[in-house]
Amino acid sequence: MGFLGFLLANRTEAMQLALEHAGMVLLSTGVAVAIGVPLGILAVRRPAHEWWILGVANLLQTIPSLALFGFLIPLPYIGGIGARTAIVALVLYALLPIIRGTHAGLLAIDPAVREAAIAMGMDSWQRLRDVELPLAFGVILSGIRVATVISVGVATIAAAIGAGGLGVYIFRGVSMVDNRLILAGAAPAAAMAIAADVGIGALSRRFSRTTRRAAT
């Protein structure tokens, strides 16, 4: 357990890297929610757009993460070396689970409930806000949970393009063939992923208790 001693000895730097890491994940997941949820809604409401929205999100997911970082570097505005490029890449990765979750959550709503909302005279926005999104929320949240856990892992690779984060220790450890250093990056990242998984899981259970069964 030599890496614990290392982390303790370098706690200021380690804390700094962990904060950078968490910051990248939070910011990118937030942006991905802001883009992915509306796209998921669009895919359900305008079936003509469904194929390209799900197709592009699927395609993005198949690009190896290191290659995606590489592709982004030469691009103007969103590219270059550093955290901004890393965040763009993380957003692109997080889109698929969020879009899928939104899409699946909305489609799982009982058609009779959806129809009742129309027949009561709710307009399109009222149906979305008061009926469809609340009922789909649990499934959307599980998409966000998957996206967050993936982002914590992918963000370790961001160190390769100078974005900082816990990947710094991993890359340094790999180049120095020092397992202790690799673990000093990998173990906190794993802990962060587990914390995100458990935390959002608890949130979604609490939500399902307070707003009743979503899919009945």
Add this chain to the structure above:
Amino acid sequence: MAAAAVEFRGVSFAGPGAPPRLEDLDLSVSSGELLVLLGRSGSGKTTTLKLINRLLTPSRGEVLVDGKTTTEWTATELRRRIGYVIQEGGLFPHFDVARNVGLVPSLLGWDAARVTVRVREMLELVGLEPRSFAARYPDELSGGERQRVGVARALAGDPPLLLMDEPFGALDPPTRTEIRTEFAALARRLGKTIVFVTHDLHEALSFADRIALLARSRLAFLGGAQELLESSEPEARAFARTLPHRLQ
């Protein structure tokens, strides 16, 4: 003869690339009348109903509600003045009973105090004690209670017209008969125009002013209960045979 509340003029409906679900329907429902749409599954009853509140729009012909075609109405405005009750209620599972019932009044812009009073009145009207039911959720209700809430919700905005699509179909026979009897009395008292879909002749006979019998997407028979039982029209006879012999 009272003015027509709903009028079908040469109405046909077919989904895109699908066979017609309703053909050449001419039918007029008078204000205050309780018209039952009777027919087998797939005969076009529900299609007919959904054309009234514009969940569907005619492929040919037009449907008039209070003298205006459904496409001339603003869709949300039209629907807020038409109560709609479906099987199992179609209640919002994440709204409590009070919010389900108060939905249309809220959409109509009533203030919160007036909505609360109205919800209480409606629950009493359908035989549910407001104090014990208002805060419950649909999954905490029995089938019969859910159905009562569905009726209360449909009546809450005080719509002149009520559409009911096999509302009691999912209930067990005794509960069904109870609610049906109560509902028939309620309907008379409120004087609403009601279009009621069912495949159960017994239900149709128990409270219809007139029965419109649909068969294979067309109107096969239109008239009173006694006329239906005496009709020689083949589908009318097929339905008459579903009654126990002594009632015929």
